[in-house]
Amino acid sequence: MSEAVRVAPKKERPEFRNIHVTELSNYRMPLSAIVSILHRISGVIIFVLLPFILYLLQESLRSEISYAHYQGFVTYPLVKLIILGLVWAFLHHMFAGVRHLVMDLHIGLDKDSARKSSAAVLALSLTLTVLVALKLFGVF
Amino acid sequence: MANNVNNNVGPKRLVVGAHYGMRDWLAQRVTAVVMVAYTAILLITFLTGQNFSYEGWAGLFAQQWFKLISAVTLFALFYHAWVGVRDVWMDYVKPVGLRLTLQAATILWLIACAAWSVQIIWSV
Numbered sequence: 001m002s003e004a005v006r007v008a009p010k011k012e013r014p015e016f017r018n019i020h021v022t023e024l025s026n027y028r029m030p031l032s033a034i035v036s037i038l039h040r041i042s043g044v045i046i047f048v049l050l051p052f053i054l055y056l057l058q059e060s061l062r063s064e065i066s067y068a069h070y071q072g073f074v075t076y077p078l079v080k081l082i083i084l085g086l087v088w089a090f091l092h093h094m095f096a097g098v099r100h101l102v103m104d105l106h107i108g109l110d111k112d113s114a115r116k117s118s119a120a121v122l123a124l125s126l127t128l129t130v131l132v133a134l135k136l137f138g139v140f
Numbered sequence: 141m142a143n144n145v146n147n148n149v150g151p152k153r154l155v156v157g158a159h160y161g162m163r164d165w166l167a168q169r170v171t172a173v174v175m176v177a178y179t180a181i182l183l184i185t186f187l188t189g190q191n192f193s194y195e196g197w198a199g200l201f202a203q204q205w206f207k208l209i210s211a212v213t214l215f216a217l218f219y220h221a222w223v224g225v226r227d228v229w230m231d232y233v234k235p236v237g238l239r240l241t242l243q244a245a246t247i248l249w250l251i252a253c254a255a256w257s258v259q260i261i262w263s264v
Contacts, residue, residue, distance in 0.1 A: 043224045050253055060262045061201055067194040094179065097172050104169065130260070 013073040035118040042089035049086055080136050087132045091125040168223040171216035178213040201264045214257040218250040 019027055029037075048129075059070035073079060099117050103109055108117050135139055190195060200206055225246050233239040 029231055040228065043221075044228060047221050054253060054256055054260060057257075058263070061260060062197060067197070069223045073245050094176065098176065101169060101172065116230075 008016065013051065029113065032114045032118040035092075035096050035099070035121050038092055039100075042093040045085065045089040049082070052082065053086070075078075084129070084133050084136055088129040091109070091128050092121070095121040095125050157228050164226075168220055171220040174213055174216040175220070178209060181209070201261065207261050211258060213252060214261075218254050222246065222250055238259050240254045 056070065056074070059066045059073065062066075074083065099121055102117070103114075108114060185200065189244070191199070201210065226243055229239050229242045233242060
């Protein structure tokens with residue numbers, strides 16, 4: 001018995017590993033993977049900018065004088081850009097999060113629906129971000 | 141869990157398995173729902189609002205119920221952020237010492253944010 005095992009030809013077994021960082025650029029991510037990594041990135045952005053958000057809330061609330069200062073502060077283009085970045089992060093994180101919650105209920109788990117819902121998340125968050133951008137920079 | 145209490149302490153503590161992390165998973169979802177609800181309240185307040193000056197804004201936050209739901213939502217945000225950021229550290233930072241340092245720093249930072257937000261909300 002043991003001899004029979006020994007002479008059996010060793011079969012090359014395929015090995016599947018996570019791809020390396022350097023291979024990321026030529027790996028075509030499915031739409032849901034893009035939504036997933038953007039969910040993480042947007043979450044980290046909000047976490048990192050927490051003091052900025054709290055600072056804005058503080059200046060807007062503390063007094064009439066600080067409110068005036070806050071109003072002046074948010075007219076700087078760089079501040080507007082940061083706020084726009086936060087708005088995108090918030091919108092994407094929320095819509096992708098709602099998609100997660102729906103999927104937790106075992107709704108839309110198959111490949112086709114998952115692709116459609118991720119497309120919907122991107123369409124919603126990006127459209128609304130563009131609208132906020134136009135409003136923020138005074139187009140309408 | 142209940143049938144083997146000794147596995148919950150010491151070096152034999154069970155740190156993998158079906159229900160490990162269930163509480164944080166659930167907390168992340170509950171806090172998410174709280175934040176979505178608060179977003180809806182803010183949106184309704186904005187769409188039905190008439191006074192967009194400092195008085196209107198501060199008047200909204202001057203009400204006790206709004207202070208409380210704002211505080212609860214911000215606490216939910218900080219707990220939610222803890223679960224998410226901890227996941228990020230666990231995924232990308234492999235050296236245990238560094239990961240522990242970052243996780244501890246994250247907790248302390250979020251507690252500081254929570255204290256600060258209480259100060260902000262009750263300043264008006």
